[in-house]
Amino acid sequence: MLWHALLDIAKLGFISHLMKFMKICVHIVSFVVFACRKDANGFFAFPVTENIAPGYYSIITRPMDFSTMKAKIHNGDYHNVAEYKVQCA
Secondary structure (H helix, E strand, O other): OHHHHHHHHHHHHHHHHHHHHHHHHHHHHHHHHHHHHHOOOOOOOOOOOOOOOOOHHHHOOOOOOHHHHHHHHHHOOOOOHHHHHHHHO
């Protein structure tokens, strides 16, 4: 009986963590979708290349674009909102 009760508690803990993770994912995806809509000209849709903007990487040390964000979300590279915010700062 005690084993089953502990197992049920463990399942609840897992579900709780899963729900928190899902909320984080929804928050991040919602922001990316919102931001993409605001970027009507697609300036931030894809990574900037040196051919397009020579010297860009000497000024922008941590470039980020929406296609990279989407790929990171798809690959599960963001584990919490703080990691996402660091990428966007």
